Each structure stands twice: as structure tokens, then as C-alpha cells.
Amino acid sequence: MSQPIDKQRRAFLATASGAAAATAVAPGVFLHAVAEAAPRDSAVSDSVRYGMLIDTSKCAEGCTDCVSACDRENGLDMLLKPEGASDQHWDMQRPRWIRQVKLKNNLTGRVTALPMMCQHCEHPPCVDVCPTGASFRRADGIVMVDRHTCIGCRYCMMACPYNARSFIHESVRLKPTATPRGKGCVESCNFCVHRLDNGGTTTACQDACQHGAIVFGDLRDPNSAVSKALAQYPSEQIRADLKLNTGVRYTDI
Amino acid sequence: MSKIHYREWGIESPRYWGLLAVLAAIVALGGFATLYMEHEGHWVTGMTNQVVWGTPHVFAIFLIVAASGALNVASIGSVFGQKMYKPLARLSGLMAITLLVGGLIVLVLDLGQPARLIVAMTTYNFKSIFAWNIYLYVGFLAIVAVYLFTMMERKANRYSHGVGVLAFVWRLILTTGTGSIFGFIVARQGYDAAIMAPMFIIMSFAYGMALYLLVLMFTFNTDERPLGDMVVRRLKNLLGVFVAAIFYFTLVYHLTNLYGTENHAYEAFILRDGGVYTWVFWLGWVLLGMVVPMGILFHPALGAQRGAITIAALLVVLGGLSAIYVIVIGGQAFPMSMFPGYTVIESGYYDGVDGMARAYSPSLPEFLLGLGGIALALLATFVAVRLLQFLPTSLADEVVDPHLAK
Incomplete structure (x- = not known):
């Protein structure tokens, strides 16, 4: 029924x-x-090459605003010293994407200060040596690490002439969404790529510099601030002898 | 030469199992050290963002270099047709495989992400010498395995020469690749030198021969198999010549560096002011690793004593570890010359303030991992010679050279 x-x-x-x-x-x-x-739906193109000009005469001695801003922006300050690690050892193992270096000219004794970070080379040695291709250069000139294919061999750190890279020596408990991070992988400055890919035009270090020592922009655009500044002032590359054609240039070292 | 017979290693069972137990315990310690380092992260090691390759790399590179050198004895037999070396060839091929596996395991277990080995095996950047090395190492294992088969299977004997030539050429390329890992690094003062590749080849000859001689004498001794003076004399003389060749390369490397002003600071660091690196260089690499062993091996009386030869071979191994320690870690401890013409007076990230070296002190887990690699190589060798016919029953003088039999 x-x-x-x-x-x-x-x-x-x-x-x-x-x-x-x-x-x-x-x-x-x-x-x-x-x-x-x-805008993220189209592939990055080489019509843009991101670069930076650092005016060392404006970089104030003892100022670390760019360093703290980078730490905050990329979550480097979220990493805590592992329990039981000594302060000094941890300081050598914690990641640093940007640092201040103070130099004295051996001949004249003149002292200058400047920020050092990944120089975003056109021919980056770190990319050449990476066995898996995790260390790569984007068409727009940004050199960065694919955290999914990095096996943590640190050959890129051996090869980098600028000591710009950091290895994550400890467990990661907190990280910003924009900056993925994992224990056992290598990372370094990526010109705040998450900002650029989402329509931003500045880096955190540049925004933080009160002295206007950092100019960032598109090296291919003759009207960009960085191109204009480069056209106006004499500038140099660090370790220009290696012919890496760096994206970061300095004036008045 | 009379017909050579091979037999499994006949050491008495209690000693055999005791030996395996000791080696297995060292391997286990290495395993625990690895688990500890991988679980905690590399902060528990002495490695930092400035000295990024540490003690595990010293052991791994030593073993990899020695592996290709261990194959030399077999190559002399089948490539260069020296009949006396033929009976020695099987152990030589075996050790080439076991030492390489031991070294590679240490290298892989020190990766930040060892579980991603599969990525390294499937995703390649062919501009990287590391990526080539993955092919070179795997290829070497396969070729030497086939080589061993052609030696041990009578029907395949006739291919032995051809495969032996391939293995010989391959091992030269392999060690060139290992040396080039450093030679290709333009950033660091001590590395950027083409002489690195040939120097690594000659180092491999000596370190491989030293380890081979030690294992040969140990296995024959414990088994009471006759090992004639003729074989030992030939091998120890070769070892002496190889060590002399390292001496020559070391001399040329440092003399050419001293000629160029840009390398003066690096040379002063290694040869005079580098603290522990200077000590390891002069005491480990030069004195104990080259001068003393050459003195023993070429001494008319000492060079004929098995005990003295054993000590000389052990010293060559120690010297090898010292040499690689100086190259790998000393080369990183010396600050990179980032600003020629300037002195770094302050740095937020250890850029060699006032030319100061970067600090590194080896940690226990790193050392245990490296030691575990050596133990694993020996363990695999001893298991293989016990199970299969790698060792000839006799290497007495009248067996290897029939002229003496009369």
C-alpha cells in the first residue's frame, strides 16, 4: 500500500x-x-622593475625605524626567543630582513650609515644555486623564496654576497597572513610584495623612514620618483664588481 | 696470479654482533640527535644566519669525497689493468656505495625540511650545481652497483672493464661537482677558486684510500685471512703519494692567494689570526693530516709496520675532517668583504665589525649526526661483507703475484 x-x-x-x-x-x-x-589576475610582467635608491647622507646614525617597521610588517617580531636559548645566540639566529650598517672609510675616516637588505639582483646568485628553484626572481625584479619548495639547504645563504637571507631556526607559532613562514625555510626582503600585489606602491621601510633616505619605485618608469632621483644623483651598487645589476642603489656612501 | 676465491667475512659471531651493536648504537644516537634538531629547529645547533653550514656538513662532505676515492682501487684494477688490484675491487666498489650513502644521509637529515626530499628529487633548477649533484650521486650509486654485479657475476665479467671506465669517469665528474659547490660561490673570499675542484679530487683519492686500507686490514685481521706485505706496501705507498699531492695543492692554493692583495686578509685569517681555524689548519690539516702520515708511510722501518700504517691512515682521516672543517666553517667564519675600502664599525646583523670573525661552536647533536653517518657507512659495509662474497680468501704475496709462489 x-x-x-x-x-x-x-x-x-x-x-x-x-x-x-x-x-x-x-x-x-x-x-x-x-x-x-x-589586478592580481594578470601575471607579473617585466614592464616594471622594482628598485630602491638609498641616500646614505640622510640615513641617521643609530636610527632603526626601518628595521622595526620591517619587523612589524613581516611578522619578524612575532617570533619569540626559544626557551633555553642564549640572548646572543638567538640574536645570530633570528631572522632579519633589513639592518643598519655603519661604515668608516679606511682612507678618509668618514663615517656613513646605511640600511642593508636583499639587493634584488638582476642576476641573483641565490637563484642560480637553489637546487629546487624555490629561490626565484619575478619578472618585475623581486627576488623571493617559494616556501613550498624550499627544502632548507641554505645554499642560497652561502651564495648571497650581502648576507641578506635568514633561516628560520625555530618553530613558528604566529605569522601574518601576508607573510607565510615555516621552520626550516629561508626567507628575505621581498620589497613588501604583498603590498605591491594588492595595489600598494610603497614598502614598510620607506614609509617608516622619517629622513626620506629610502626612495622606492619602478626603475623602468622614467617619471617615477626613484628613476628621477637616480637620474639626478650619482649612485653605486654594493659589490658592483660581481656585476649582479642590483635593484637597490646607494648614494653618498 | 692464481685464481682468486672470495668468501663471506668469517669473524666469530659474538664479535660480529658486538661490533654491529656498537655501530647501531652510534647510528641510533645520530638518529635521536636528528629528531631533536628537527623537532626543535636549528636553534639548538651552533649554526646561525652567518655560519649556515656546520659540523654535519663537514662529516657529509668528507664521506662523499671519500666515497668517490674508495672506488680508486677498483679503477686501478679494471681501468688501468693492474692485475694485483683486481681481488681488491669488490670491497672498493662496496665502500664507494656505503660511504656515499652515509654522507648523503647526513646531508639530507640536516636540511631544514628533510621531508621535502621528494621536492628535491622532482623539482630542479638546472643552473644549480646542487641539482646536478643529485643526479651525479644517484647515478654513481647505480653505476657502481652495476659495476659490482659485473665483477661478482661470472657471466657479466666481460662487461666489467667498460662499466669500470664509466664509473671512473663518473667519479671524477662527481668530485668535481662536490668541489664546485664551493668553487662556484663568488660571495666568499675563501671559496671562489677553480682549484677547489681538482683539490677535492686529490683529497678524495687520499681519504678514500685511508678508509679502504683501514677496513681491509681490519676485516682481514679479525678473520685471520692472509694479507701479504706486497698489497699493503702498494696501497700505503699510494696513500703516501696522494697525501703528498694534497700537500702540493694546499701549497698552491695558499700561495696563489697570497700573491693577490685582495686575499691577504683571508690568508692572514686562516694561516695566522683565525684562532681555532688557524690551529685546525696547522695542527690538523697540515701536521697530523699530512706531515706525520707522510713521515710514517715513507719511513723505511715504520712504513713496513702494520700498526704504524694504521695510525698513518687514521691520521689522514683526521686530517681530512680538519681540512674540510677549515674550508667549510673557516670559509664562512671569515667575514664577507661587502664594502671593500671600508671598515664596518657597527652592524645590526654581524657583518664582521672591525673584521671580526663570525662565531660558531659545534653542538653535540650536530656532531652525533655526523658520527652517525660514519657509523652507518661502516655498519652497511660490515653487513654486506658478512652476507656476500666481497673479500678474497687470501691476499698473500704468492696469491697476488705468482712469481713469488715458486
Whole structure:
């Protein structure tokens, strides 16, 4: 004996399942639409080359604003000294993307200060030596590490002439969404790539520098601030003898 | 030469198992050290962002270099047709494999992400000498395995010469690759030198021969197999010549460096002011690793004594570890010359303030991992010679040279 069909129950079930399907699928559809609308849908092109000019005459001795800003922006300050590690040893093992270096000219004794970080070479030795290709250079000139394929061999750190890279020696408990990080991988300055890819035009260190010592921008655009400054002042590359054609230049060392 | 017979290693069971137990315990310690380092992260080691390769790399590179050198004895037999070396070839091929595996395991276990070895095996950047080395190492293992098969399977004997030539050429390329890991680094003063590759080849000859001689004398001694003076004399003379060749390369490397002013600071660091590195260089690399062993090996009386030869071979091994320590760690401790013409007077990240060296002190887990690699290589060698016929029943003078049998 068959039961009569309950038409109302059927209608309810149909509406309910339709609504459930819409709830499940819609965010994907909408988010997809948002993603497509953003500039990130096109591949990075070499019509841009990001670079920096650092005016060392403006870099104030003892000021570490750029260092703290970088630490905050990239979550380096979220890493805590492991329990039981000595202060000095931890200081040599903690990651640093930018640092201040004070130099004395051997002949004249003149003292200058400057920030050092990844120089974003056109021909980066770290990229040449990386066995898996995790260390790579984007078409827009940014040199960075793919944390998914880095095996932690540290050959790039051996090869970098600027001591610009850091190895994550400890467990990572907290990290910013924009800067993925994992124990046992290598990382370094990436010109705040998360900002640039989301429409930003400045780096954290540049924003933090009260003295205006850091100018950042597109080296290929003759009207960018960095190109204009480079055209106006004499500048140099650090270890120019290696012919790496660095993206970071300095004046008045 | 009379027909050579091979037999499994016949050391009495209690000694055999005792030996394996000791080696297995050292391997286990290395394993625990690895788990500790991987669980905690590398902060528990002496390695830092300035000295990024530490003690494990010293052991790993030593073993890899020695592995290609251990194959020499077999090459002399099958490539250069020296009949006397033929019976020595199987052990030589075996040790080439076990030492390489021991070294590679140490290298892999020190990675920040050892579990991603599969990435290293599937994703390549062919401009990287490391990526080439992955092929060179795996290829070497495969070729030497086939080489051993052609030696041990009578039907395949006729291919032995051809495969032996391939293995010989391959091992030359392999050690060139290992030496080039350093030779290609332009950033560091002590490394950027083409002489690194040939120097590593000659080092491999000596270190491989030293380890081979030690294992040969030990296995024959414990088994009471006859080992004639002729074989030992030939091998120890070769060892002496190889050590003399390292001496020559060391001399040329430092003399050419001293000629160029840009390298003066580096040379002063290694040869005079480098503290522990200077000590390890003069005491370990030069005196104990080259001068004393050469004195023993070429001495008319001492050079004929097995005990003295054993000491000389052990010293060559010690000298090898010292040499690689100076190259790998001394080369990193010396601050990079980032600003020629300037002195760094302050730095937020250890850029060699006033030319000061970067600090590194080896930690226990690193050392245990390295030692575990050596123990693993020996363990695998001893298991293999016990199970398969690697060792000839006799290397008495009248067996290896029939002229003496009369």
C-alpha cells in the first residue's frame, strides 16, 4: 500500500535544498568574481622593475625605524626567543630582513650609515644555486623564496654576497597572513610584495623612514620618483664588481 | 696470479654482533640527535644566519669525497689493468656505495625540511650545481652497483672493464661537482677558486684510500685471512703519494692567494689570526693530516709496520675532517668583504665589525649526526661483507703475484 504524496512536504524540501545549495556555492561564485576584478589576475610582467635608491647622507646614525617597521610588517617580531636559548645566540639566529650598517672609510675616516637588505639582483646568485628553484626572481625584479619548495639547504645563504637571507631556526607559532613562514625555510626582503600585489606602491621601510633616505619605485618608469632621483644623483651598487645589476642603489656612501 | 676465491667475512659471531651493536648504537644516537634538531629547529645547533653550514656538513662532505676515492682501487684494477688490484675491487666498489650513502644521509637529515626530499628529487633548477649533484650521486650509486654485479657475476665479467671506465669517469665528474659547490660561490673570499675542484679530487683519492686500507686490514685481521706485505706496501705507498699531492695543492692554493692583495686578509685569517681555524689548519690539516702520515708511510722501518700504517691512515682521516672543517666553517667564519675600502664599525646583523670573525661552536647533536653517518657507512659495509662474497680468501704475496709462489 502506497502513501499519498505530501505535496507541501515536497515543495518545502525542494526550496530548502535549493537554498542550501545557493548558500554553499554563492560565496565561491562571488569571491571568484571579486578575485577576477582585482589586478592580481594578470601575471607579473617585466614592464616594471622594482628598485630602491638609498641616500646614505640622510640615513641617521643609530636610527632603526626601518628595521622595526620591517619587523612589524613581516611578522619578524612575532617570533619569540626559544626557551633555553642564549640572548646572543638567538640574536645570530633570528631572522632579519633589513639592518643598519655603519661604515668608516679606511682612507678618509668618514663615517656613513646605511640600511642593508636583499639587493634584488638582476642576476641573483641565490637563484642560480637553489637546487629546487624555490629561490626565484619575478619578472618585475623581486627576488623571493617559494616556501613550498624550499627544502632548507641554505645554499642560497652561502651564495648571497650581502648576507641578506635568514633561516628560520625555530618553530613558528604566529605569522601574518601576508607573510607565510615555516621552520626550516629561508626567507628575505621581498620589497613588501604583498603590498605591491594588492595595489600598494610603497614598502614598510620607506614609509617608516622619517629622513626620506629610502626612495622606492619602478626603475623602468622614467617619471617615477626613484628613476628621477637616480637620474639626478650619482649612485653605486654594493659589490658592483660581481656585476649582479642590483635593484637597490646607494648614494653618498 | 692464481685464481682468486672470495668468501663471506668469517669473524666469530659474538664479535660480529658486538661490533654491529656498537655501530647501531652510534647510528641510533645520530638518529635521536636528528629528531631533536628537527623537532626543535636549528636553534639548538651552533649554526646561525652567518655560519649556515656546520659540523654535519663537514662529516657529509668528507664521506662523499671519500666515497668517490674508495672506488680508486677498483679503477686501478679494471681501468688501468693492474692485475694485483683486481681481488681488491669488490670491497672498493662496496665502500664507494656505503660511504656515499652515509654522507648523503647526513646531508639530507640536516636540511631544514628533510621531508621535502621528494621536492628535491622532482623539482630542479638546472643552473644549480646542487641539482646536478643529485643526479651525479644517484647515478654513481647505480653505476657502481652495476659495476659490482659485473665483477661478482661470472657471466657479466666481460662487461666489467667498460662499466669500470664509466664509473671512473663518473667519479671524477662527481668530485668535481662536490668541489664546485664551493668553487662556484663568488660571495666568499675563501671559496671562489677553480682549484677547489681538482683539490677535492686529490683529497678524495687520499681519504678514500685511508678508509679502504683501514677496513681491509681490519676485516682481514679479525678473520685471520692472509694479507701479504706486497698489497699493503702498494696501497700505503699510494696513500703516501696522494697525501703528498694534497700537500702540493694546499701549497698552491695558499700561495696563489697570497700573491693577490685582495686575499691577504683571508690568508692572514686562516694561516695566522683565525684562532681555532688557524690551529685546525696547522695542527690538523697540515701536521697530523699530512706531515706525520707522510713521515710514517715513507719511513723505511715504520712504513713496513702494520700498526704504524694504521695510525698513518687514521691520521689522514683526521686530517681530512680538519681540512674540510677549515674550508667549510673557516670559509664562512671569515667575514664577507661587502664594502671593500671600508671598515664596518657597527652592524645590526654581524657583518664582521672591525673584521671580526663570525662565531660558531659545534653542538653535540650536530656532531652525533655526523658520527652517525660514519657509523652507518661502516655498519652497511660490515653487513654486506658478512652476507656476500666481497673479500678474497687470501691476499698473500704468492696469491697476488705468482712469481713469488715458486
